[in-house]
Amino acid sequence: MTYSRTACQALDAADPLAALREQFDLPAGIIYLDGNSLGARPKAALTRAQHVITQEWGKDLIKSWNTAGWADLTKRLGDKLAPLVGALPGEIVVTDTTSVNLFKALAAALALQADAPARKVIVTERHNFPSDIYMAEGLAGWLERGHTVRLIDTPDEIPAAIGLDTAVLMLTHVNYRTGYQHDMAALTALAHQHGAVTVWDLAHSAGAVPMDLHGAQADFAVGCTYKYLNGGPGAPAFIWVPQRHQGTFHQPLSGWWGHASPFSMASAFAPCDGIGRALCGTQPIVALSLVECGLDVFAQTDMAALRAKSLALTDLFIALVEERCAGHPVELVTPRAHARRGSQVSFTHPHGYAVMQALIERGVIGDYREPHIMRFGFTPLYTSFTDVWDAVDILRQVLDEQAYDVHAARSAVT
């Protein structure tokens, strides 16, 4: 293939998803390749927020718990999200944070192992998103029953790490730094073969890659709505509990929204049937409402179409960087194999942080993760092939001109 900006424009012209970009408010002059950190704003989010604030909160006030559906919003959003991840209606709630939901899921997974007291180990990756490891350590330490977290260094160590001592295999489906995608079905089968329960973090895969939680026979999953799902900064996260585990689902954050009859104000906790028992406290309605605006864009397409474009975008980005930035010390850390790739591409560069700052100054927004990793996220809902061309063109200029400050001060949050 010969690459050119004209060829990329032709790809855009032929892209059946191209029109969806119009539903997002993207700033002029910016190529936004950080949707894997914070998804862009659906235009509908503004009018939705205005309605929730002025009418539902301002005018209807407390009545809106019933009349505006606030009371069921966590479940209604979960049902809208379900088809994107291979879940059924009534299996997901959008609530709390990914970390808090992971705590619930891990606790419930350990509860499933209550009859196997020798299973004390939570297996996960050292390069998993750190908060997942911290939550597992927090839970294990606090239980004081000898649970430990076993950290493996590379995915190929997983089979040897799971055994008779393993309670839970806890993995993030797509790695936040490298974009490596685990084989959910194979690893779940492996875990089950050894008597372990699986907990999947879908933060970097929900809305980014197709998946089939039921087909994989996964046990529990949590995920994020503010990355590929475009729900808004820090928007509430989600938790999936399949029907087969709902009857035995128990977790210590047993707040009133998980009660069978919250407004009877009984002093003893009795969990409700169904996914509601994964709820705890009252949710931030304004932020929660905006999650629907992102999901409504997904309802106009499907994950197969999005995946086809995502792979085309990431293939193109990899090929262009390797061709046009040849001679510079950029190294691909994201898998080339489609089956092992999420919807981001990461390259290392010895001055990765400084190069990324220079890119941002020139309007190409990616981000940086230690060590040396420049991350570029590709959101097929709004990223064009021309964006990819232009981003690589600017990267090439920055590298050729050495137009980066190797002493650039780090921001608080990158």
Place this chain on the structure above:
Amino acid sequence: MTYSRTACQALDAADPLAALREQFDLPAGIIYLDGNSLGARPKAALTRAQHVITQEWGKDLIKSWNTAGWADLTKRLGDKLAPLVGALPGEIVVTDTTSVNLFKALAAALALQADAPARKVIVTERHNFPSDIYMAEGLAGWLERGHTVRLIDTPDEIPAAIGLDTAVLMLTHVNYRTGYQHDMAALTALAHQHGAVTVWDLAHSAGAVPMDLHGAQADFAVGCTYKYLNGGPGAPAFIWVPQRHQGTFHQPLSGWWGHASPFSMASAFAPCDGIGRALCGTQPIVALSLVECGLDVFAQTDMAALRAKSLALTDLFIALVEERCAGHPVELVTPRAHARRGSQVSFTHPHGYAVMQALIERGVIGDYREPHIMRFGFTPLYTSFTDVWDAVDILRQVLDEQAYDVHAARSAVT
């Protein structure tokens, strides 16, 4: 005193806080006495949301973690809230839900008792807000170390319920049903005398009554921003950890926002210094931002002035109901003593649910709690003395005319 609508209008004319009502968007034709459930909307919340959504999220995207102060928002809001409850800067974060924060505070309180293994009891009230009891049960049950929750029936049983077996005294400062206000300083002193640690839930008192957490030497506190603080439906809650306990504050929800260096992406958890260690996951920024709009109204007055008006409003309401509804079976359950009263008034009526529905239909918004309790919340920021007169006038009409349907169907959420 002789009561009349004209006299109430005179009170409003002399009210130094009357002008603050203009900062709220109150629906026409409604007397809103449910700010103890969902505070009314500050007008500023709309423009703030529009800015956060269009500029901070839409245009500045991921940069806003630094440039718009998203990364420090939980702490900045905590500092604004601190003077309302007698806390110092750096002691409060606005984050998560009241239930989740209570879990953290309770876990930290039990950790403080680690050297006293015989202290296994969490003392609280049977009529505490149920979610608080559920969270304590959830924590105690999962620890599997023999912790139990001891429920007492009335506040005067507290002294006898605290002893050598008591780890924590966990109380809601103002009761959600009755409006009874505990003596925080006296009960904290009592708990400390017996070696117990105190956890206070300020859901119905923050922004409603003056308090001095430091003066009372309280140990931990949590609270709600969507009631008297007018932060928006389900807005994130808060947790207070005094400086003297911050160094030893440990809780199992050890997410990355509580890490000393979250973006170093270390695989081992190391808590940060200070109140940040009460944080866990990424917070819903749009909802969190609106909390500031409510707090900014409080910054224009002080809790002493608000308390003076609150007591005048609740005194007036009690006197008017007892005078003008005499002969009907309404009974006051809120304490008459000022020191024991929050900023709400509750009356029982045998058909309390039906009467409340009739009031709502006629534009007086209070709410109902089992059994038989009609709750009326008074928010001195926007409730007028004439509102009180008119509300009682409509209550009198409803009762005199028996204009309520004793078979009224219950809503999902009331």
